[in-house]
Amino acid sequence: MTAVVDPPVGRTPPAAGPDRAAEAVARPRREFGPVRWVPRAVVLLALAWWALVYVPGTFAYSAFAADACIYAIIGLSLNIVIGYTGQLSLGHQGFVGVGAFAAAYSLTVQEVPFAATFVIAAGLAAVFALVLGLVALRITGLYLALITLVFGLTLEGSLFEIPRFTNGGAGQPADRPQFLFDDGRFYLFCLAFLVLACYVDYRLLRSKTGRALLALKENERVAEAFGINVTAFKLIAFTLSGALAGVAGALFAYRIGIVTGSGFGFFLALTFVLMTVVGGLGDRLGVIMGSSFFAVLPFLLEDSPLKRAEEAIAGVLSFGDAGTEANIIQFFPQALGALLLLLTLVQFPGGLAQQVRPFTDWLKGEPFDARALLPHRGSSGPGTVEGSSVRA
Amino acid sequence: MSVLEVRDLAIRFGGLQALQGLDLDVNEYEIVGLIGPNGAGKTTAFNCITGFYTPNEGTVRYRGQDVTTAPPHVKAAMGFGRTFQNVGMVKSATAMENLKTAQHAKAGYGVAAGLLGTAATGRRERVLEAKANAILDLLGLSAIRDERVGGQSYGTLKLLELGCALATDPDLLLLDEPTSGMGPDESDELGERLLALRREFALTMLVIEHHVPLVLRVCDHVYVLNFGRLLAEGKPSVIQTHPEVVAAYLGGEAPEALAQTHETAEDAALDAVTEQAVREHQVVEHRVVEHGAVEAVAAPRPRKAPVKRASTRRPVALDDPPTEELAVPLRPRRRPAPTRKDTSS
Numbered sequence: 001m002t003a004v005v006d007p008p009v010g011r012t013p014p015a016a017g018p019d020r021a022a023e024a025v026a027r028p029r030r031e032f033g034p035v036r037w038v039p040r041a042v043v044l045l046a047l048a049w050w051a052l053v054y055v056p057g058t059f060a061y062s063a064f065a066a067d068a069c070i071y072a073i074i075g076l077s078l079n080i081v082i083g084y085t086g087q088l089s090l091g092h093q094g095f096v097g098v099g100a101f102a103a104a105y106s107l108t109v110q111e112v113p114f115a116a117t118f119v120i121a122a123g124l125a126a127v128f129a130l131v132l133g134l135v136a137l138r139i140t141g142l143y144l145a146l147i148t149l150v151f152g153l154t155l156e157g158s159l160f161e162i163p164r165f166t167n168g169g170a171g172q173p174a175d176r177p178q179f180l181f182d183d184g185r186f187y188l189f190c191l192a193f194l195v196l197a198c199y200v201d202y203r204l205l206r207s208k209t210g211r212a213l214l215a216l217k218e219n220e221r222v223a224e225a226f227g228i229n230v231t232a233f234k235l236i237a238f239t240l241s242g243a244l245a246g247v248a249g250a251l252f253a254y255r256i257g258i259v260t261g262s263g264f265g266f267f268l269a270l271t272f273v274l275m276t277v278v279g280g281l282g283d284r285l286g287v288i289m290g291s292s293f294f295a296v297l298p299f300l301l302e303d304s305p306l307k308r309a310e311e312a313i314a315g316v317l318s319f320g321d322a323g324t325e326a327n328i329i330q331f332f333p334q335a336l337g338a339l340l341l342l343l344t345l346v347q348f349p350g351g352l353a354q355q356v357r358p359f360t361d362w363l364k365g366e367p368f369d370a371r372a373l374l375p376h377r378g379s380s381g382p383g384t385v386e387g388s389s390v391r392a
Numbered sequence: 393m394s395v396l397e398v399r400d401l402a403i404r405f406g407g408l409q410a411l412q413g414l415d416l417d418v419n420e421y422e423i424v425g426l427i428g429p430n431g432a433g434k435t436t437a438f439n440c441i442t443g444f445y446t447p448n449e450g451t452v453r454y455r456g457q458d459v460t461t462a463p464p465h466v467k468a469a470m471g472f473g474r475t476f477q478n479v480g481m482v483k484s485a486t487a488m489e490n491l492k493t494a495q496h497a498k499a500g501y502g503v504a505a506g507l508l509g510t511a512a513t514g515r516r517e518r519v520l521e522a523k524a525n526a527i528l529d530l531l532g533l534s535a536i537r538d539e540r541v542g543g544q545s546y547g548t549l550k551l552l553e554l555g556c557a558l559a560t561d562p563d564l565l566l567l568d569e570p571t572s573g574m575g576p577d578e579s580d581e582l583g584e585r586l587l588a589l590r591r592e593f594a595l596t597m598l599v600i601e602h603h604v605p606l607v608l609r610v611c612d613h614v615y616v617l618n619f620g621r622l623l624a625e626g627k628p629s630v631i632q633t634h635p636e637v638v639a640a641y642l643g644g645e646a647p648e649a650l651a652q653t654h655e656t657a658e659d660a661a662l663d664a665v666t667e668q669a670v671r672e673h674q675v676v677e678h679r680v681v682e683h684g685a686v687e688a689v690a691a692p693r694p695r696k697a698p699v700k701r702a703s704t705r706r707p708v709a710l711d712d713p714p715t716e717e718l719a720v721p722l723r724p725r726r727r728p729a730p731t732r733k734d735t736s737s
């Protein structure tokens with residue numbers, strides 16, 4: 001017989017048999033001429049230039065951009081638990097902290113190679129997440145939220161205070177290697193991890209694991225009837241989420257250079273949940289955008305119209321008392337987050353994802369549809385909060 | 393050997409004895425009906441059989457293996473496919489996504505491989521998709537392929553749910569009120585469909601059903617539950633006239649509708665038409681031939697050669713003259729081990 005190495009038949013669409021041909025007739029490809037793709041390509045290139053050249057080259061931006069990437073990874077991690085699996089975690093700052101301390105301790109004290117610290121951080125955080133996942137098997141809803149809250153607070157108050165690992169209040173140093181000293185480069189390094197996290201998230205949704213999580217989120221009995229081991233897949237979700245949070249924690253450690261236990265308080269956990277929900281549960285791009293926004297919020301509050309708005313509001317609310325004004329300014333990000341959360345739940349259940357969909361659809365070649373920008377109640381896109389324990 | 397053998401099944405919820413001493417057999421290729429008034433324990437029996445409840449007493453055997461305490465997902469992977477009384481699907485997902493989700497146990501790759509996105513995963517995903525498409529074609533639901541399940545009509549949902557149960561690659565199909573929400577015509581159509589599916593997929597079925605003509609039309613054997621106990625069992629024609637069943641369930645005299653369910657020339661003609669319609673969609677299984685190309689395999693697939701059965705119920709044959717053999721499942725039957733009084737004769 002002829003042992004000619006033919007290209008795989010199934011991969012070449014035209015030669016794939018009558019079925020594929022019929023499908024092509026049924027769904028004709030849109031004409032995608034230069035008029036359609038040139039403006040879109042220009043926008044995409046501009047975005048790429050901004051993200052890959054402009055931001056890393058601008059000293060003032062790159063540190064915050066690295067923060068944005070780290071928060072985005074945390075957002076994706078939390079999205080797996082809340083958005084896909086329908087469980088609530090208010091203890092995610094614990095996993096991030098475990099990852100940060102694991103990286104700092106193994107690098108500085110144990111002198112493990114830089115690359116290996118990420119594996120250690122991911123692994124250790126995954127183990128902690130697995131433990132929390134075991135709790136989540138028994139408890140759901142409000143009580144699970146309470147347990148995860150206590151879990152995070154306990155880690156902050158106990159493990160993160162052990163001097164041997166965390167160097168007490170002085171903090172555990174985590175020095176970047178030579179080639180990452182530059183903030184711009186470090187941002188690109190974080191961006192690479194974000195791309196990796198996106199790939200994992202993409203694969204998750206495209207494989208049986210993501211389908212299993214979405215099924216068990218909606219109806220555990222149906223999931224079981226479909227042959228899904230609900231127990232195992234809940235644990236897989238928590239473990240995967242923990243591993244991602246651990247990696248983000250390691251990046252966080254290298255970002256700030258010295259890890260202290262007090263950096264992983266409850267407010268951080270709250271911010272994580274807020275940014276994920278405001279971004280749009282279940283939507284990758286939305287979550288990344290929401291997370292990035294909350295990451296750069298301190299920067300926006302340093303010098304922007306937002307800063308002046310903040311000062312004006314604080315001035316009015318404090319009736320001229322300087323101490324109160326300082327307090328208000330301190331909690332402004334959280335207050336803004338709460339406001340955005342309210343707006344999301346009531347008016348834009350799809351979160352930021354819903355807001356940017358006209359733009360992303362346009363980039364994919366669809367015409368621009370501005371109607372999607374208007375608030376519509378009871379919308380039921382894939383990123384709705386409905387059905388997740390956030391609303392319960 | 394029976395496909396399903398339930399012995400002395402009992403379950404209590406607090407003070408309520410929901411099931412008591414239930415014995416039930418389902419043989420290869422049989423369609424067995426489970427009927428009874430509301431609250432009789434039919435769905436509870438289903439939940440015990442499929443592992444959602446753990447019975448207090450009794451055993452459930454599947455092809456000779458004791459599976460009484462096996463969890464539902466293990467049973468699903470073994471070949472228990474089930475539907476729910478109030479539509480069990482992922483409503484926020486599309487029909488296609490549901491059909492792919494339902495193939496979870498037969499996905500053919502691990503979690504890690506799926507996350508890494510290996511080439512083998514991609515090939516398997518294409519196979520899952522091809523099978524889902526084949527099922528949509530078979531049920532005539534291709535139009536709602538990419539639509540969210542939540543917005544569909546109840547009848548469509550029930551049909552798609554049947555498709556999802558088929559996608560789990562079942563050996564034993566447990567259907568909980570498949571015709572609820574359907575009109576009489578749709579119900580009759582579903583009956584024909586069940587017979588056709590049995591032929592095509594070599595299925596064995598246990599069906600909870602209230603639509604009596606359907607039960608009489610498709611079932612080889614019927615169990616009647618009342619207050620958690622077996623009231624009667626036997627072939628449909630016997631059950632139909634069983635005095636206790638009539639009193640407890642059918643109510644008064646045997647309704648007129650029952651009379652027309654016996655085989656007539658008209659029925660035979662209908663069968664022939666259905667047969668043909670089903671033949672046109674004979675793609676029941678897809679096989680990866682090579683390099684990920686998917687080839688439709690049009691042959692019915694008897695899962696196991698009919699083996700010697702412990703039960704003396706006449707076996708249902710899939711291959712020999714289908715229309716006559718399958719259409720009228722009224723056959724003499726005797727219980728194998730009369731451990732309790734046979735109430736059907």
